[in-house]
Structure formats: C-alpha cells, structure tokens
Amino acid sequence: MEEKFLELKSRLKEIADLNKAAGLLGWDQRVMMPPAGAAVRAEVLATLGKIAHEKFTSDEMGKLLGVLRSYEESLPYESDEASLIRVARRDYEKSVRVPASLRAEMSRASSQAQQVWVEARQKADFNHFLPMLERQIELRHRYIECFPPAEDPYDVLLDDYERDMRFNEVQGTFEQLKEGLVPLIQSIQENADRVSDAPLHGHFPVEQQKAFCLEVVKHFGFDPNSWRLDSTVHPFASSIATQDIRITTRYFEDFISPALFGSMHECGHGLYENGVSPSLERTLLARGASSGLHESQSRMWENLVGRSFPFWKYFYPRLQQTFPQQFAEVRLEEFYRAINKVQPSFIRVEADEATYNLHIILRFEIEWQMIRGEIALKHLPEVWNNRFQEYLGLSIPNDRLGVLQDIHWSMGLIGYFPTYSLGNIVSCQIWEKVLEAIPDLYEQFERGQFLPLREWLRENFHRYGRKFTPKETLQKVTGKAEIDVEPYLRYLKTKFSEIYGLN
Amino acid sequence: MEEKFLELKSRLKEIADLNKAAGLLGWDQRVMMPPAGAAVRAEVLATLGKIAHEKFTSDEMGKLLGVLRSYEESLPYESDEASLIRVARRDYEKSVRVPASLRAEMSRASSQAQQVWVEARQKADFNHFLPMLERQIELRHRYIECFPPAEDPYDVLLDDYERDMRFNEVQGTFEQLKEGLVPLIQSIQENADRVSDAPLHGHFPVEQQKAFCLEVVKHFGFDPNSWRLDSTVHPFASSIATQDIRITTRYFEDFISPALFGSMHECGHGLYENGVSPSLERTLLARGASSGLHESQSRMWENLVGRSFPFWKYFYPRLQQTFPQQFAEVRLEEFYRAINKVQPSFIRVEADEATYNLHIILRFEIEWQMIRGEIALKHLPEVWNNRFQEYLGLSIPNDRLGVLQDIHWSMGLIGYFPTYSLGNIVSCQIWEKVLEAIPDLYEQFERGQFLPLREWLRENFHRYGRKFTPKETLQKVTGKAEIDVEPYLRYLKTKFSEIYGLN
Structure with a gap:
C-alpha cells in the first residue's frame, strides 16, 4: 500500500511542478516579460494548465485515490500522508465534475473578458463590458450545475476560495460588521478634520x-x-x-x-x-x-x-x-x-482600514444577487451607484470609479471578494x-x-x-472554528476612537 | 491526411510549449531566482523535461510520423509543413534510441558534476573533479552505443550540436586554420608593443x-x-x-x-x-x-x-x-x-579574435582523444598544459587557469567546443x-x-x-554548403596586418 502512496505522491509532485512552472510564467508575465511575448505566453500557460488538469483528472489518479482510502484511514488524520490523500481526493472529486470543454470555455471567456474590461474601464463605458459579464454569469451557472444542489447556488462558487464557507454565514457576519462599522465611520466623518x-x-x-x-x-x-x-x-x-x-x-x-x-x-x-x-x-x-x-x-x-x-x-x-x-x-x-x-473614497484598493469593508460588503451583496438573477445586469451601474451612496455617502461620477474598477468579475472570480473582509476579521481573531x-x-x-x-x-x-480545511486551521490557531467579528470591531473601535478622539 | 498533420502539429506545439516554459525557468534561474530556490527549480525542470520527452517519444508520435511520410513527400521540400515533419522525424528517431534510464542518469550526473566542478575550480584541484569527468566520458560512450557505428565515435556527439558535421571535416578545417593562424599570431607577438x-x-x-x-x-x-x-x-x-x-x-x-x-x-x-x-x-x-x-x-x-x-x-x-x-x-x-x-592569455572567454581559435582547437583535439581513450584522464592537466605551451606560448600556473576553466565537460557537453570556431569561420563566409x-x-x-x-x-x-540542415542553410545563405576557412583567414590577416603594421 505504501508503494501506491508513493506512486500517488510522485504523480502529485509532477502536477505540482507543472503548476509551479505556470506560477513562475505568471510572475514573469506581470513583472519581467516584454509585452510582445504575451501571445505565446498565453499559449504556453494554457498548455501547462491543460497537461496538469489531464494528469490530475486521469483514471489512474481516481483509481489510486480509491485504493488508498483504507491506507489513509489507517494513518493519523493530522499526518502529512493522510492529509495529502484527503485533500487530493477532495480536489480530484471537484475537478472531475467539470467537463474539460466547460473549463476551456471558461478560460477563453476569461481571457477575452479581461481584454474587453481593460478597454471598457479606460473608456468608462459599462455597456462595452456588459456582454462579457453576461457570459461570465452564464458560465458560472453552468459551473454550478456541475455540482450537487447547494443551499444557495453562490455557495458552490464561494467554496472554491473558502472551502466549507456558506453564503448564510458570510451574510450574517457581514451584517454584524456593517452594524458596527456604519456608526463608527459616521462618527469619524463628523470629526474628519482631526486627522x-x-x-x-x-x-x-x-x-x-x-x-x-x-x-x-x-x-x-x-x-x-x-x-x-x-x-x-x-x-x-x-x-x-x-x-x-x-x-x-x-x-x-x-x-x-x-x-x-x-x-x-x-x-x-x-x-x-x-x-x-x-x-x-x-x-x-x-x-x-x-x-x-x-x-x-x-x-x-x-x-x-x-x-x-x-x-x-x-x-x-x-x-x-x-x-x-x-x-x-x-x-x-x-x-x-x-x-x-x-x-470614504471611490477605489477599493486605495481605501482605509475601516471603509475598505464597506467596499467588500457591497460587492458581495451585488454578486450574490447577480448569481440569483435578482439584478438585471444592464442596470448594474445604477444598483452599484445607489448602494455606494448609501454605504459610503459618495456619488459615483463614472463607471471607471465605480462598477468597472475591479478586474475580478471579468476573470470570472465570483465568490472571491468576501474573502478580503473575512481576512480582516480573522486577522484580529x-x-x-x-x-x-x-x-x-x-x-x-x-x-x-x-x-x-x-x-x-x-x-x-x-x-x-x-x-486542514480553513475552519480546522482556524480552530488550531485560535481554538475556535467559527468566524467571529467581535475582535475586529473591538480593534477598529479602540484604534479609531483614540485617533479621532471619539467617546 | 491533413487532419493527421494537424494532430502532429498540435502535439509538437504542446511539446514546444513545455520546452519554452523550461527555457524561461532556466533564464530565471540564472538571472532572477533567489539562490535557495535552486533545489525545487531543479525538480521542476526535470519534470518538464521528462514530460516533454515522454510526449515526444510516445508511440502515437511514432505512428503519426510514419503515417505522414507520404503526405510529407507530396509537399514541396521547402514548405513549412514538409520541413516540420522531416525535422520532427529525425529528432524522434534520435530521441527514441536513448533509453529513458540513460537519459536520467546523464541528467543527474551532469547536475552532480557541475557542482563538483565549481568546487574543484575554486580550489584549482583537478583530482577533485577527475571522478566526475571519468563518469561523463563513460556515459558518453554508453550514449554513443545507442547509435549505429559512426566513422568516428566522436561524430555521434558532434551531430547533436552540428548536424551532419564529421570529425574529419572539422579536423581538416582546423588544420588549415592553425596553419594560417600560428604564423600570424607569431608576427603579431613580435610587434606586440605596437598596440x-x-x-x-x-x-x-x-x-x-x-x-x-x-x-x-x-x-x-x-x-x-x-x-x-x-x-x-x-x-x-x-x-x-x-x-x-x-x-x-x-x-x-x-x-x-x-x-x-x-x-x-x-x-x-x-x-x-x-x-x-x-x-x-x-x-x-x-x-x-x-x-x-x-x-x-x-x-x-x-x-x-x-x-x-x-x-x-x-x-x-x-x-x-x-x-x-x-x-x-x-x-x-x-x-x-x-x-x-x-x-595570448589563459582564459578562453577573455581571448581576442585571433588567439580564441587556438583555445578551441586545443579543446577539440583533447576531447576527441578523451573519447578515443588516447588520454589517461588523470594526466589531462599535463596534456593540456603542454599543448597550451605549444599553441599559445604560455605556461599554465594552475588548473583553474587551465583545464578547469570551462563548465562544458562537467555538463557532458563534448562535441560542442568546435562549433565556436566553426561559427567564426562561417561568419566570414x-x-x-x-x-x-x-x-x-x-x-x-x-x-x-x-x-x-x-x-x-x-x-x-x-x-x-x-x-533545413546546417549545410543546407549555409548553402542557401552563401551558395556553398561547405565550410571554407579562407574568408576568415583573409579577414584576420588583412585586419591585423594593418593594425600591427605587418607585411
């Protein structure tokens, strides 16, 4: 059985190597590559991704993971070996659910949409980007359909970035966060001239x-x-x-x-x-x-x-x-x-520690509604701008400073935004x-x-x-598996009350 | 048939992509990588090389190349398509001759020997490097044995860097070059103080x-x-x-x-x-x-x-x-x-245009004799130093300035050196x-x-x-497929006679 495990490990190492090579190519593309190298680079990255995926979803991999179930159960849960088999199996089971054709389509759509998004943002023209966004939402639905029905379809997307996290839990957490943040930011705003x-x-x-x-x-x-x-x-x-x-x-x-x-x-x-x-x-x-x-x-x-x-x-x-x-x-x-x-300011990545979370909550709520079909996509700028006014008290002058500012949706990254604020919250736990x-x-x-x-x-x-899963990991680090917004709110209130001389 | 060709092309592109990825990883390793990344980098490069080799030497590739023979013959020799099939077939036929186990051994030996060479060069201690060199020569013999007997065993090695070039042709060319160079350099030496x-x-x-x-x-x-x-x-x-x-x-x-x-x-x-x-x-x-x-x-x-x-x-x-x-x-x-x-100076890479070739001729002659077993490897420094005295008139003070100066032999690159002088000669043609x-x-x-x-x-x-082959290419560029040392000798004589005021 140990021999089978070594075979699994050796196959997984090969796949990890392909992914690491792709990682370096990606780093180089963003830091070093002369611009004219882009076309071939896209092809090389696609090839590495394809080979890694083929190897990971191969029948041999499935058989090995099946055969190794009893070996895994004979090992301590926390051992490197059991963990490797366990996590590989879960990744495998998710990977094989998505047909190669859909994966390729998602990848192509993402490249194309990023390009169009760059143009649309430059021109501050949402309508130029709209067909791409429609396509991305449609592809997300096809992706979601590959998995067993979830409590909320958004959960399937979220799980790719924050395993086992559910829409409900994020929503509850963000409600608490908003409740604490909105009055704090309001008090700060009233004393804005102090800093x-x-x-x-x-x-x-x-x-x-x-x-x-x-x-x-x-x-x-x-x-x-x-x-x-x-x-x-x-x-x-x-x-x-x-x-x-x-x-x-x-x-x-x-x-x-x-x-x-x-x-x-x-x-x-x-x-x-x-x-x-x-x-x-x-x-x-x-x-x-x-x-x-x-x-x-x-x-x-x-x-x-x-x-x-x-x-x-x-x-x-x-x-x-x-x-x-x-x-x-x-x-x-x-x-x-x-x-x-x-x-309060327009651009998320330039936001301060406190208002940053309102940018995230806004995106989280909107992308959830987009997936549920509760927002007509052509009205997205309106929805964005109204909510922005409500949360941050500013009126958006154009879509470049509004709904077009982030690359995420063009890449098909839906379910990713909430992890930014979850990170803030967890950091204080x-x-x-x-x-x-x-x-x-x-x-x-x-x-x-x-x-x-x-x-x-x-x-x-x-x-x-x-x-370990994110929750298991959090349990190990803090003794508690659940997200808890209180330490973060305490931190923000203490810090900014002192800086702004609030009561 | 065209479908088969497209399949070949798509497979070859995948392999080219893997090689290009490896090329970038190699560039990064020498230009950007923090030193501690070396161990994993070596593994990633080995994995990319292994996958590319497996894909290139697969049965499917062999079958495709076989099936496409008639298609190739139906196309103009100079077309991209016929050329791709032709060159791929030749590479394939060479690749499949070498067992994966030998290839892996050569690759490991090369990594190890390079490491030892660095140490040996630092310490100017040839004996520290000797076992690695012995192993490299032995591995080259095993490599040579994978191919049909050549007129000279060295030809098999040379062919990897300069296709269709033979020991005899290089030797003849280098003899002519030496005949022209030695008296020229002597005359220059007699007027050394003029420059x-x-x-x-x-x-x-x-x-x-x-x-x-x-x-x-x-x-x-x-x-x-x-x-x-x-x-x-x-x-x-x-x-x-x-x-x-x-x-x-x-x-x-x-x-x-x-x-x-x-x-x-x-x-x-x-x-x-x-x-x-x-x-x-x-x-x-x-x-x-x-x-x-x-x-x-x-x-x-x-x-x-x-x-x-x-x-x-x-x-x-x-x-x-x-x-x-x-x-x-x-x-x-x-x-x-x-x-x-x-x-005249000790280090090849610092040599001037004229003496550079004597450094190369010396290496070419020695590596040919090493492959033929005509030099006891433990006496290599002696052989090197004596010949260096003869060709360049200097006595080598230590092996760092002598036989240990180049990385090539530690990497198993035997048959590579002559291409440097061939390049000089061809440049003038x-x-x-x-x-x-x-x-x-x-x-x-x-x-x-x-x-x-x-x-x-x-x-x-x-x-x-x-x-095209190197000779076909040379024919296209110059109208003549053969190496001709005369233009190069003419160039050197004219240039340096003028600079040094020789008759």
Whole structure:
C-alpha cells in the first residue's frame, strides 16, 4: 500500500511542478516579460494548465485515490500522508465534475473578458463590458450545475476560495460588521478634520522608497537568499517554492503609502507561503489553506503591525532619515494619525482600514444577487451607484470609479471578494491569540523585533499549509472554528476612537 | 491526411510549449531566482523535461510520423509543413534510441558534476573533479552505443550540436586554420608593443555602461517591446518566443570590454532567434539551425560589426560623451587598436579574435582523444598544459587557469567546443555575401545604420530557423554548403596586418 502512496505522491509532485512552472510564467508575465511575448505566453500557460488538469483528472489518479482510502484511514488524520490523500481526493472529486470543454470555455471567456474590461474601464463605458459579464454569469451557472444542489447556488462558487464557507454565514457576519462599522465611520466623518494625511503626499524618490520598504520587510523575515521584491502595476505575491518567494509593489513618487503598505501586505502573503512546512514542498498542500486565511496574513502585517504606533516608534526615525526634508517637521504622532486617516473614497484598493469593508460588503451583496438573477445586469451601474451612496455617502461620477474598477468579475472570480473582509476579521481573531502568547509583543515592535511574531505564526499556523480545511486551521490557531467579528470591531473601535478622539 | 498533420502539429506545439516554459525557468534561474530556490527549480525542470520527452517519444508520435511520410513527400521540400515533419522525424528517431534510464542518469550526473566542478575550480584541484569527468566520458560512450557505428565515435556527439558535421571535416578545417593562424599570431607577438589596451581599463560606472550597451543593441534591432537586457554572471541569450528575446551581459567597473562586446555577442544570438519566421512559432523549427550557425551570428555582430573601424567611427564620439574623463584624450584610432589587441592569455572567454581559435582547437583535439581513450584522464592537466605551451606560448600556473576553466565537460557537453570556431569561420563566409549584397555596408555603419544588415540576414538566413540542415542553410545563405576557412583567414590577416603594421 505504501508503494501506491508513493506512486500517488510522485504523480502529485509532477502536477505540482507543472503548476509551479505556470506560477513562475505568471510572475514573469506581470513583472519581467516584454509585452510582445504575451501571445505565446498565453499559449504556453494554457498548455501547462491543460497537461496538469489531464494528469490530475486521469483514471489512474481516481483509481489510486480509491485504493488508498483504507491506507489513509489507517494513518493519523493530522499526518502529512493522510492529509495529502484527503485533500487530493477532495480536489480530484471537484475537478472531475467539470467537463474539460466547460473549463476551456471558461478560460477563453476569461481571457477575452479581461481584454474587453481593460478597454471598457479606460473608456468608462459599462455597456462595452456588459456582454462579457453576461457570459461570465452564464458560465458560472453552468459551473454550478456541475455540482450537487447547494443551499444557495453562490455557495458552490464561494467554496472554491473558502472551502466549507456558506453564503448564510458570510451574510450574517457581514451584517454584524456593517452594524458596527456604519456608526463608527459616521462618527469619524463628523470629526474628519482631526486627522490630515498631507504628510504622506510630497516628493519621495523611488530609490529611497525601495530601500526603506526592503528594510521593513527584512525585519519581517524577507531574506534575499529566498525572496525577491520587484515593482509591477498590480502588486501581488507569488510562491515559486517555499524557499522562492516573489513579492511585488508599486511606487508613486508623490505618495508614499502604496509602496510602503503594499510591500508589507504582500510580505504577509509571502510569509505564509514561506512558513509552510518543507515536508509539504512540491505537493498540493504547500500553500495557504484559503483565500481568507491568506488575506488574514497580508492584512495582519500591513495593518495590525504596519499601521500600529509601536511599529512606527521604531521605524519612524528611520523613515525621517530616509526622507529628511519631507518628515523633519512632522512628529511621530502626526505621522501615525496620517497613515490611519479614514475617508470614504471611490477605489477599493486605495481605501482605509475601516471603509475598505464597506467596499467588500457591497460587492458581495451585488454578486450574490447577480448569481440569483435578482439584478438585471444592464442596470448594474445604477444598483452599484445607489448602494455606494448609501454605504459610503459618495456619488459615483463614472463607471471607471465605480462598477468597472475591479478586474475580478471579468476573470470570472465570483465568490472571491468576501474573502478580503473575512481576512480582516480573522486577522484580529488570530491577533488576540498572538497577544496572549507574546504579552510584550508591542514592546518588541518598539525595539524593531518582529521575528518572534513570525515564529509564532509559523509554528502555530503557517506550517500546516493546506493540510486542514480553513475552519480546522482556524480552530488550531485560535481554538475556535467559527468566524467571529467581535475582535475586529473591538480593534477598529479602540484604534479609531483614540485617533479621532471619539467617546 | 491533413487532419493527421494537424494532430502532429498540435502535439509538437504542446511539446514546444513545455520546452519554452523550461527555457524561461532556466533564464530565471540564472538571472532572477533567489539562490535557495535552486533545489525545487531543479525538480521542476526535470519534470518538464521528462514530460516533454515522454510526449515526444510516445508511440502515437511514432505512428503519426510514419503515417505522414507520404503526405510529407507530396509537399514541396521547402514548405513549412514538409520541413516540420522531416525535422520532427529525425529528432524522434534520435530521441527514441536513448533509453529513458540513460537519459536520467546523464541528467543527474551532469547536475552532480557541475557542482563538483565549481568546487574543484575554486580550489584549482583537478583530482577533485577527475571522478566526475571519468563518469561523463563513460556515459558518453554508453550514449554513443545507442547509435549505429559512426566513422568516428566522436561524430555521434558532434551531430547533436552540428548536424551532419564529421570529425574529419572539422579536423581538416582546423588544420588549415592553425596553419594560417600560428604564423600570424607569431608576427603579431613580435610587434606586440605596437598596440596597447590601456584605454579599456579604468573606471566605468555600471549605469553608464548599461545605457551605452543598450544604445548599441537598439541600433542592431533590440526592441524593448520584445527584448530584455539583464546582467548575470555567465552571460547567455535565450529565446522565450520569437518576440520575447532575453539577452544578458556582465559589467566590470574597471574594464569596459566584457559588457560592451558581450552584449553585442548575445544580441547576435538574439537577432537570429528573433528573425525566425513567425509561421514557425511554437514548433521545433523556431530556433537556430545549429550551434555553429548560431555562433556565426553572435561573432558577426560582436567582431565583424562591433570591432570594425566604421562601427566606431559612428559610436566612438558617443562613447566619449558617456565617459568623457576616460576617453577625452584617446583618439578613435587608438581606441580601435585597443579593442583589437591580440595577446595570448589563459582564459578562453577573455581571448581576442585571433588567439580564441587556438583555445578551441586545443579543446577539440583533447576531447576527441578523451573519447578515443588516447588520454589517461588523470594526466589531462599535463596534456593540456603542454599543448597550451605549444599553441599559445604560455605556461599554465594552475588548473583553474587551465583545464578547469570551462563548465562544458562537467555538463557532458563534448562535441560542442568546435562549433565556436566553426561559427567564426562561417561568419566570414556569410560576411563576404553580405558585402556583395550591400556594397556600401561600411558607409552605413559610419552613419549608424545597422538595420539593412539585420534585414538582409533575416531575409536570407534567420527566417529559415531550423527548417533545413546546417549545410543546407549555409548553402542557401552563401551558395556553398561547405565550410571554407579562407574568408576568415583573409579577414584576420588583412585586419591585423594593418593594425600591427605587418607585411
């Protein structure tokens, strides 16, 4: 039986290698590739994806997974071996349900729709994008039909990014979140003039920004021996191997925040992948457990660490040295308030910690209604704009700043958005555990020590990779499998009440 | 039948895609990858290689190639279609002769030997490398045995890099070359003090070198839309697609030549790949016809263009502007003589245009004797050093400057070295044709015009890719299928007689 397991493992490694190769090609495409390479690159990526899929859904794979059921049951649930068989079987069972023809159609439609979305966004013309969106919704329905009926059809989509998560649970969570957030943001708005972000705008030469970002992430655990930091248009993190982590950021000469917090954010993703146990390398377990848990890590390093006062107590003098002209006259407290300014704005990726979630809730509600057919797609801008006014108090001037701003729907990513806010929520559930385990955590930050935090996360969370379901993983890290919005709301209320002098 | 052809083509594209993916992974490994990524990278590359090999040597592929024989014969020999079937069949017939087990052993031995070679070279300790070399020679014998007996066993190895080339032909050519070169180099040596390369040494900041190199290669046809230029330790060129060409160079702050001529050299390789007909993209025909023909292009742009007087008549004022302190007092004629200084030295890759070939002839003779078993491998340093004294008049102080300097033998590349000098020779055969076709070529250079040369090469040479054998290709370009050393000797004699004032 062990021989069969070794055969399974060797087949899975081959597939993991194909996916890792595709990962590098994708990184290169976004960071290095000369533009004219795009056409052939798309073909090469399609070929790698096709071969990996064929190998994974082969009859031999199905037989092996069947034969290995008793072997799996003879092993401890938590062992690498049992976990590999278990997760591979689940992935296999999902994969074989979707016909290759539908998969190919989805992939083609996604490429085409992305292209059209770019044009539509440039022209701020929703109607140009509409037929593509209609097609994406139709394809999602065909995808959903491949699976047994769910309580809510949206659950099938959500499951691809956040296994076992259901629409109902997200909705309940987001209702609570909204209830807490709306009055908080309103109070902040009434005292908006108490915080200014003017110090963050000015002149910041790219080379110095780069050096400073690198210094920060090195304190977090970025090691030039196994990491890279590059610049790109739409920043992301990519794990080519647990010891080959590529993060990216983008630099604006007149605004320091995107590079600074962007690189901490991507470093958080990178630390999760980098912390996966080496014993899982080259298997489908060698990555984060879900989109939400991944986002909990990026948001943790970006916000709970990178926008905290103790962090800047250590780093602000260094930032002042790097940009003496810009910050000589700005006090630490002023700077800290500037980076934590809350202000409703049009673009999600530029939103502050508090209003960000309203952007997500809006998208979640709308995409759920789209899947249920409760929104006539041609009226989508209207629906978007009305709800935006309601949640964020701003009226959208054009679709580029509204419904066309995100790439996700053009790629067919429906069910993905909620994981961003779930990540925020979970990050605070984990953070409370961290503070119990490391009571002097903030004193460590003040001394520039971030590795004890990284080590705790690695030991109690990251090393599991994808061995367990997201809920099992959360249970292991926090002792509780359920999403709990309270720690996050407490964190936001405490932090912003202090900054804005609210009661 | 056409359906069968489309099936063949689709299978070959899949394999080409796997090889292109591997090509990008290889480029990344040498240019971008953090060092700790090496272990997984090796596995991923092995997997891609294995899958590509399995697909190419599959029974289905054999059957398709068999069935398509009559279709091929019904098509014009020069058509893309007939060429694809013909070359695929030949590659297939060679591939299936070598058992997968031997291929895997060769690949493992090569990885291991490269590692040991690095250590041995560092320590200048040949004995540390000896067991690896013995293993490589043994594996080459096992490889040779997979093929029908050749006139000379070395022919089997040579054929992998220079199809249809035979030991006898190379030996005859190299004898002629030696006969011409040895007295020329001797005369130069007697007048060595007439040329100084002092102006090339000094202080050259990397950023300025980079900008100047880029300006030069842009004149040759480098287009940022479809090319990249990066720096690396051991420069090379790589074609990820005909419209995605990656070249590399290396910069020394105290010596301008390596970056300057290195980037022109790699640009020459890149132009060949970039010029292959787009109709051959994603097939095994979308690359250069042989190592020798490839080298003819790199050496042409590096030497026949880049070390010519007309080239510098245009570019030297620009170089003076880039490095005013360094070159203000150096006249054009002096600079031209400096970059053409001939001086026997230990390291092949640093050798000048004339002595370079003696380095190659020495390696060719030695590796042929190693394969024939005429050299006891443990005495290799002695053999090397004696012959080096004889050919280049220098005594080797240690094996790092001698037999351990090149990576090739550790990788199992035996039969590769001669293609470097064949490239030199062929470059001059082609050059004579170029001069017939573009009589005012040098006047164009003086005006900074290099694109007519590139266009001629593209139209008369590059676009064929690998459709024809090296000899067929040479025939097409020059009207003559045979290697002819005379144009090259004429070129060297004329050039250096003038520079050194010889009779």
